[in-house]
Amino acid sequence: MDARYPLSNTESPWLPFESRRRARDEKREAVLRTAVALFLEQGYHRATLNDVAKRLHITKPALYNYFRGKDEILFECWSIGHELVDDCIAETSAGGGSGLDKLRKLTIRYAELMTTDYGKSLVRFDLRDLSEHNRKIVQTAKRRIDRAFRDYIASGIADGSVRPCDPKLAAFAIAGSLNWIGHWFQPGGEQTGHAVAEEFAIRLTEGIAKTTTQMASTRKKADKPPRKRNVGNASREDGSEHHTRAAAGAAGQSKRARGRLR
Amino acid sequence: MDARYPLSNTESPWLPFESRRRARDEKREAVLRTAVALFLEQGYHRATLNDVAKRLHITKPALYNYFRGKDEILFECWSIGHELVDDCIAETSAGGGSGLDKLRKLTIRYAELMTTDYGKSLVRFDLRDLSEHNRKIVQTAKRRIDRAFRDYIASGIADGSVRPCDPKLAAFAIAGSLNWIGHWFQPGGEQTGHAVAEEFAIRLTEGIAKTTTQMASTRKKADKPPRKRNVGNASREDGSEHHTRAAAGAAGQSKRARGRLR
DNA sequence: ACTATTTATTACCCGTGGGTAATATACGGG
DNA sequence: CCCGTATATTACCCACGGGTAATAAATAGT
Numbered sequence: 001m002d003a004r005y006p007l008s009n010t011e012s013p014w015l016p017f018e019s020r021r022r023a024r025d026e027k028r029e030a031v032l033r034t035a036v037a038l039f040l041e042q043g044y045h046r047a048t049l050n051d052v053a054k055r056l057h058i059t060k061p062a063l064y065n066y067f068r069g070k071d072e073i074l075f076e077c078w079s080i081g082h083e084l085v086d087d088c089i090a091e092t093s094a095g096g097g098s099g100l101d102k103l104r105k106l107t108i109r110y111a112e113l114m115t116t117d118y119g120k121s122l123v124r125f126d127l128r129d130l131s132e133h134n135r136k137i138v139q140t141a142k143r144r145i146d147r148a149f150r151d152y153i154a155s156g157i158a159d160g161s162v163r164p165c166d167p168k169l170a171a172f173a174i175a176g177s178l179n180w181i182g183h184w185f186q187p188g189g190e191q192t193g194h195a196v197a198e199e200f201a202i203r204l205t206e207g208i209a210k211t212t213t214q215m216a217s218t219r220k221k222a223d224k225p226p227r228k229r230n231v232g233n234a235s236r237e238d239g240s241e242h243h244t245r246a247a248a249g250a251a252g253q254s255k256r257a258r259g260r261l262r
Numbered sequence: 263m264d265a266r267y268p269l270s271n272t273e274s275p276w277l278p279f280e281s282r283r284r285a286r287d288e289k290r291e292a293v294l295r296t297a298v299a300l301f302l303e304q305g306y307h308r309a310t311l312n313d314v315a316k317r318l319h320i321t322k323p324a325l326y327n328y329f330r331g332k333d334e335i336l337f338e339c340w341s342i343g344h345e346l347v348d349d350c351i352a353e354t355s356a357g358g359g360s361g362l363d364k365l366r367k368l369t370i371r372y373a374e375l376m377t378t379d380y381g382k383s384l385v386r387f388d389l390r391d392l393s394e395h396n397r398k399i400v401q402t403a404k405r406r407i408d409r410a411f412r413d414y415i416a417s418g419i420a421d422g423s424v425r426p427c428d429p430k431l432a433a434f435a436i437a438g439s440l441n442w443i444g445h446w447f448q449p450g451g452e453q454t455g456h457a458v459a460e461e462f463a464i465r466l467t468e469g470i471a472k473t474t475t476q477m478a479s480t481r482k483k484a485d486k487p488p489r490k491r492n493v494g495n496a497s498r499e500d501g502s503e504h505h506t507r508a509a510a511g512a513a514g515q516s517k518r519a520r521g522r523l524r
Numbered sequence: 525a526c527t528a529t530t531t532a533t534t535a536c537c538c539g540t541g542g543g544t545a546a547t548a549t550a551c552g553g554g
Numbered sequence: 555c556c557c558g559t560a561t562a563t564t565a566c567c568c569a570c571g572g573g574t575a576a577t578a579a580a581t582a583g584t
Contacts, residue, residue, distance in 0.1 A: 020551095020552090020560085024560090024561095027561095042390070043388055043390050043391075045307040046390065048540085048541060048542085049541075049542065049543090050541075050542095058561095058562070058563090059562075059563060059564085060541090060542085060543090061543085061544080061545095061562075061563070061564090062561070062562050062563080064543080064544085065560080065561060065562075069542075069543075070541095070542065070543090126305055128304070128305050128308065129305075165465070166461065169453075169458070169461050169462070169465065170465060172439075172442070172443075172446065173439045173462055173465050173466060174439075175442075176438060176439040176440075176441070176442025176443065176445075176446075177434075177435045177436075177438040177439040177442070178438075179438070179442055179445075180434070180437075180438025180439070180441055180442055181434075181438065183438075183441075184434065184438075191431075196431070199428065199431050200431070200435055203427070203431065203432060203435050203469055203470070204435060204469065206469050207465055207466065207468050207469030207470075208465070208469075282530090282581090282582085286530095286531095289531095310570085310571060310572085311571080311572065311573090312571075312572095320531095320532070320533090321532075321533060321534085322571095322572085322573090323532075323533070323534090323573085323574080323575095324531070324532050324533080326573075326574085327530080327531060327532075331572075331573075332571095332572065332573090
């Protein structure tokens with residue numbers, strides 16, 4: 001493995017350091033994965049730090065090596081979800097198409113995100129459990145997400161792909177329906193997250209689309225089926241995990257991966 | 263006022279009794295009104311029974327004259343909301359019309375309900391805070407509500423007023439959007455509950471309606487504008503309160519108004 | 525006016541759970 | 555081989571809040 005001779009003085013202080021930091025970050029993320037799952041299944045207030053620790057085979061105070069407190073764990077969970085949704089928006093905005101096209105793309109990605117743990121954390125966690133500082137961050141971010149929906153609708157009206165309507169209320173209607181997915185969807189159910197996402201994208205946008213997409217019965221193919229994103233690794237353990245956030249590209253791991261500041 | 267002479271012996275043992283029970287029930291409902299408002303603005307776990315009591319100018323143990331515990335208060339709040347939504351469904355089912363008509367009526371009533379405190383309690387309270395017994399009641403009731411939406415959609419497909427679609431997912435989409443109103447609507451905002459309800463009813467149903475309701479821009483008049491229902495008296499104190507539940511007719515005050523069992 | 529019942533208060537208990545201090549163990553570097 | 559650092563554990567603190575017991579104040583009925 002490490003059979004390099006003299007360059008050890010230039011690299012050895014770095015490689016060990018890096019690998020140690022990596023190990024630390026992996027543990028940190030393991031805490032978050034466990035925490036978000038527990039917070040979702042038990043509720044933030046019923047889930048104790050002892051529960052989280054126990055599930056990780058450690059004890060409560062060990063958690064304080066990685067986080068300052070329970071509310072910070074909550075915030076970090078939310079924060080991962082936020083980065084994921086931000087990636088959705090960035091991707092969608094980058095791609096071309098009419099306002100309606102963008103709205104549909106975002107709807108599909110957002111819906112799928114809502115079927116994952118980190119996506120659910122965006123809509124099921126209570127802002128009031130956060131510190132005032134973090135709460136403001138979340139509120140601002142939420143407004144930005146709302147803005148994306150509204151902007152797509154507005155630009156759709158402008159370019160003629162969307163029928164005239166109040167962008168604000170239309171965005172509320174669509175986003176609300178999507179957010180609610182985070183409340184009822186369970187990975188074990190009849191529907192796959194993917195199927196729900198496509199169905200919702202059609203159902204929600206055809207109400208305001210100028211050219212109706214009516215074909216045969218329900219769905220058949222949406223525009224460019226986004227093959228198997230598998231975002232958010234919702235405690236599935238099905239092997240194909242991880243690369244989601246790595247492939248999210250550049251934007252990911254920006255401000256997170258701090259920690260260590262005791 | 264009470265200048266009736268001998269009939270006092272036939273009425274006096276009844277009127278005082280009734281008036282005493284009425285006074286008790288009014289206090290009970292006052293507790294619930296305060297509790298639901300507090301639970302919504304602070305969140306169930308942050309709102310303490312001391313807070314509730316303080317706002318009523320009493321002390322915590324006094325609450326235990328009317329309720330067995332905090333979770334029962336939560337359940338009773340939820341229960342009032344449930345009766346209100348049940349009334350909506352009963353009314354809608356009683357009235358005629360196509361499946362689409364019924365779906366629209368229910369959507370409007372349900373949306374408006376979601377702008378009130380008791381309506382919000384249906385979607386913002388966490389089932390897991392209830393006792394196992396009450397939790398089952400709520401779950402059953404929720405399924406019934408969902409069923410109403412699905413049935414209207416299904417019957418709409420059958421009678422040709424609704425385009426073919428999966429009733430289950432369509433119901434989820436519509437109900438989800440409506441439920442989300444309970445999360446963002448604030449009585450002080452730009453929109454009135456009524457306006458939101460009508461807008462949503464159009465927006466949500468036109469996506470699956472066979473005959474599109476496109477007129478001019480957005481709304482103008484829905485079918486039979488349900489004048490000023492003012493359901494749920496959300497801590498408004500604007501004089502015209504109360505008769506909502508009284509006018510709900512027969513169904514109301516069925517099982518509630520028990521209490522007293524210490 | 526006297527008594528019984530209802531309703532409210534004061535004072536208290538105690539389980540829970542977030543957070544911390546003191547301390548032990550693993551580990552990399554010189 | 556020893557030292558410093560990072561990481562984990564045990565044992566503890568204590569604020570908070572739901573719930574209760576003892577008791578006082580109001581009210582109805584006779």
